[in-house]
Amino acid sequence: MKLDDKLYLVRFNTDTLNHIKIADAAVCLKCQDKPCTRICPAHVYDWDDEEKRISVGYEGCLECGTCRVGCPYGNILWGYPRGGFGVSWKNG
Amino acid sequence: MENFDVIVVGGGPAGLSAALSAAKAGMKTVVIERGDYPGTKNVMGGVLYTKATEAVVPDFWQSAPLERPVIEQRYGFLSGDETILAGYRDPAWAQPPYNAHTVLRVKFDRWLAQQAEKAGVMIITETVVEDLLYKGDNVVGVRTGRAEGDLGAKVVILAEGVNAFIAKKAGLAPQMRPDTVAVAVKEIIQLPQEKLEDRFCLEPGQGATIELFGDSTQGMMGTAFVYTNKDSLSIGVGALLEPLIRTKWTPNDLLEALKAKPYVKRLIQGGETKEYLAHLIPEGGYNAMPKLHRQGVLVVGDTAMLVNGLNREGSNLAMTSGKMAGEVAAQCIQSGDLSDQGMSLYEQRMRDSFVVKDLYKYRRLGRFFETHPHFLKVYPEIAANAMHLYFTADETSKKERQKQIMKMVFEKRAKGGLVSDVFGAWRAILK
Numbered sequence: 001m002k003l004d005d006k007l008y009l010v011r012f013n014t015d016t017l018n019h020i021k022i023a024d025a026a027v028c029l030k031c032q033d034k035p036c037t038r039i040c041p042a043h044v045y046d047w048d049d050e051e052k053r054i055s056v057g058y059e060g061c062l063e064c065g066t067c068r069v070g071c072p073y074g075n076i077l078w079g080y081p082r083g084g085f086g087v088s089w090k091n092g
Numbered sequence: 093m094e095n096f097d098v099i100v101v102g103g104g105p106a107g108l109s110a111a112l113s114a115a116k117a118g119m120k121t122v123v124i125e126r127g128d129y130p131g132t133k134n135v136m137g138g139v140l141y142t143k144a145t146e147a148v149v150p151d152f153w154q155s156a157p158l159e160r161p162v163i164e165q166r167y168g169f170l171s172g173d174e175t176i177l178a179g180y181r182d183p184a185w186a187q188p189p190y191n192a193h194t195v196l197r198v199k200f201d202r203w204l205a206q207q208a209e210k211a212g213v214m215i216i217t218e219t220v221v222e223d224l225l226y227k228g229d230n231v232v233g234v235r236t237g238r239a240e241g242d243l244g245a246k247v248v249i250l251a252e253g254v255n256a257f258i259a260k261k262a263g264l265a266p267q268m269r270p271d272t273v274a275v276a277v278k279e280i281i282q283l284p285q286e287k288l289e290d291r292f293c294l295e296p297g298q299g300a301t302i303e304l305f306g307d308s309t310q311g312m313m314g315t316a317f318v319y320t321n322k323d324s325l326s327i328g329v330g331a332l333l334e335p336l337i338r339t340k341w342t343p344n345d346l347l348e349a350l351k352a353k354p355y356v357k358r359l360i361q362g363g364e365t366k367e368y369l370a371h372l373i374p375e376g377g378y379n380a381m382p383k384l385h386r387q388g389v390l391v392v393g394d395t396a397m398l399v400n401g402l403n404r405e406g407s408n409l410a411m412t413s414g415k416m417a418g419e420v421a422a423q424c425i426q427s428g429d430l431s432d433q434g435m436s437l438y439e440q441r442m443r444d445s446f447v448v449k450d451l452y453k454y455r456r457l458g459r460f461f462e463t464h465p466h467f468l469k470v471y472p473e474i475a476a477n478a479m480h481l482y483f484t485a486d487e488t489s490k491k492e493r494q495k496q497i498m499k500m501v502f503e504k505r506a507k508g509g510l511v512s513d514v515f516g517a518w519r520a521i522l523k
Contacts, residue, residue, distance in 0.1 A: 001351075003344045006279070006368035013128075039336060041277045041343040041370035062370040063133065065255040066275045066343075069268045069372070070333055079257065080126055083237050084218030088132045091280045091324075091367050092197030 003043055007060055015085035020044070020058045020067075021077040028054045031073060039070045063087050095244035096122045096214075098421050099234055100251055101221045101258060103130030104197075105140075106393025106410035107251030108204045109148045113418030114249075115211040119425060121418075122214040122243065123205070124221050124236060131201030134253075135371040136407060137278065138319045138326045139301060140200065142190040144408035148415050149207050157203050159194040159321040160299025161186045164292070168355065170307040171476035175355040186298050194299050194319045194326070196280075224248060224262055224389070230430075231262075231388035246430060247388055247421040251414060254372045254394040264391050265382050270333040271462070272376035274314055274401075277343040278328030281363035285323050291359055292320055302359075303404060306472030308350055310341060313461045313468060315404070316350050318359060325360060327351065330373055343370065373406070374399050378455035384442060385435040390417040400450050402457060402521070409447045416441050460520035464513055466505060471513075474504050 022028060029052060036045040036054065042062045048055045063086055068078040080086070098114040100107045103125035115121045127133040139162065145152050163186050166179035185191045205215055216236075225233040225242060233244035250259045254273070259265035266272075285296070292300045299320040308316035314331035329346045336343070350356055374380070374397040381397050384390065392398070393410035400409060420438040424430050442448045461467060478497050488496070505513070 001348065001365060003368075006344070006365065009365065009367050010369075033337070035337045038340060038342045039275065039333065041275065043342070043344075064275065064370040064372050066273075066333065066370070066372055068255075069273050070270055070337055080220050080255075083126050083220045084128060086133075088128055089135065089198050089367065089369060092131055092134050092136075092199075092201070092369070 007042055010062065011088045011090055012059065013085050013088055014059050015081050017082060018056065018058045019079055019081040019086070020056050020061065022054055022056065023075045023077050025053045027073045027075045033072070035070050035072065036067050036076060039066050041066065061086065093233070093242045093244050095233075096120050097245065097425050098122075098247050098249060098418070099124065099243055099245035100249045101234065102251035102253055103127070103205055103215065104134050104201060104251060104253060104393065104410065105204065105407050106395075106414040107249065108201065108208050109411040109414030110249045110251060110392055110418040110421070111213045112148055112208045112211050113415045114422050115208065115213045117419060117422030119422050121212070122216060123208065124216050124219050124234065124243070126220045127217065129202055129217050130205035130215065131198040134197040134201050135278070135369045136197055137276070137317050137328055137404065138194045138196065138321070139192050139404065139407065140195045141192050141405065141408035144411040146189075148411050149204070153188065153190065153193070155203070157195070157199040159196060160297060161190050162192045162194060162301050163294070163298045164300040166300065166302040168302060168304045168308075169472040169475060170304055170353055170355065171472040172307060173354050174476040174480065176472070176475050176479055183295070183298070186295070194301070194321055196321060221252070221258055224258060229387065231386075246425050247390065249414075249417050249421060250389060250391045250395050251393050252395050254374050256395045259382065259391055259395050262386065262389060264386060264389065265395060266376070266380050268374070268376075270337060271458070272374065272380050274330040274332050274373040274375045275336060275343055276328055276330030276371050276373055277347050278326055278369045278371075279347065279365050280321070280324050280326060280367040280369075281360050282324045282366050283360075283363040287362070288320055288323065288325065294320070304350070304356070306468055308353070309468070310339065310346065310349065311465070311469030312336060312339065312341075317404070318356065324366065325363065327356070327360060332375060373401070375401050375458060377401070377458055378448070378451040379458075381448075381451060384439045385432065387432045387435065388430050390421060390435060390438050392417045398447055398451070400454065402454055403450070405450075412445060412447050413442060416445070454521070456520040460516050464516050466509070466513060467517070470504055474501055
């Protein structure tokens with residue numbers, strides 16, 4: 001089953017505010033491995049080759065916090081969405 | 093600013109247990125939860141332990157939304173397409189006093205929050221706590237994300253889960269590292285009850301759990317699991333973040349590889365995926381456990397890294413720590429001693445309980461698997477090969493077969509390595 005099809009099953013109350021920030025885009029340029037593009041269970045992070053930066057699809061964030069621990073440069077400023085926003089599990 | 097005796101940050105099993113016990117001791121208590129209601133942000137594999145839950149809500153099984161009582165626990169080692177299984181079944185576990193149930197956290201946590209409300213706890217939802225409030229060095233409440241959202245309290249209990257933002261700011265949580273957390277993903281796969289019970293050989297209403305090691309995580313430190321709910325399965329896999337980064341697997345690919353294993357495939361066949369979930373698990377154990385208290389603050393559950401990965405226990409550690417924290421908070425408030433020293437009573441009680449004793453016992457485990465990676469990769473393979481040879485009936489004599497098996501074992505792992513592995517395992521697990 002494809003990840004996109006699974007994410008389609010998740011219920012979100014999407015905020016208009018982005019709760020994830022890349023602290024310094026220049027750091028991503030020198031990051032060879034870019035583990036954020038793999039370790040995020042929802043594939044929120046993607047390398048945009050044209051713009052030479054990590055694109056962040058915060059709307060699909062499952063709020064686990066893996067990115068914050070896994071970024072080798074501590075370059076992902078991840079926090080919780082505002083109260084009442086973000087993922088809302090159906091089963092948990 | 094409204095004032096409370098006790099503010100609990102986070103409405104999971106640890107926080108709600110803390111709130112319940114504080115309220116029962118007469119404390120004016122509030123739980124601040126960031127989800128729509130307690131449960132909607134919460135994930136675990138799915139096993140709730142009876143003893144710890146009963147201590148918080150007596151006879152909870154009569155009204156709590158439980159999935160199935162666990163009467164069988166199976167353990168498996170996967171090596172390629174091969175599977176080695178062991179298990180234990182006791183139908184007595186289908187009756188009170190039970191041992192454990194499977195649960196779905198959205199339903200269960202909501203119910204637990206209702207029990208807390210009945211005991212007088214106030215629950216504020218859709219609210220993120222941003223920081224502690226200080227007066228000098230003393231903690232006097234919390235700041236929330238709401239306008240004019242400051243709340244006062246004599247004691248703040250941090251039950252904010254694994255990400256521990258507030259605890260970290262207060263110096264009560266260690267920096268998480270890729271080698272102290274596991275990332276886990278899970279699917280809820282719906283199956284008709286009868287089909288589910290047939291596949292797991294269960295009487296109506298009974299439940300089973302399966303933990304799978306070895307190639308279930310592609311040899312990474314971690315486990316996979318399949319748990320039976322009423323009319324669905326919870327299937328998931330968790331792997332330590334460090335090897336996940338190193339081996340370049342994605343969590344979803346790990347889960348898909350697990351679902352494709354011959355043993356697992358048949359269990360979930362024909363089921364419909366209803367939800368895909370993700371969660372971090374604190375795996376740092378005893379060595380990563382923070383100081384559990386400071387003046388006016390107690391730390392509980394995942395925030396305090398209270399997870400016993402080997403026995404897949406977490407919810408019980410959370411609830412036991414929460415209950416103790418609520419009781420100690422009430423005791424300190426009543427005696428008027430909210431100093432760091434006064435609140436150390438909580439840590440003392442925790443150290444005297446199974447919670448810290450178990451974490452202490454397994455304190456070498458994380459490092460052991462790091463330095464002995466064969467256990468999760470080479471040994472399942474050795475065991476599978478040995479079983480394959482042992483069960484193959486051909487014209488080889490049994491004596492010759494035994495020689496073949498021993499030869500295979502020593503080819504895959506030198507004698508010196510074997511001795512070191514066995515000694516290491518004894519030291520890390522049994523000693």
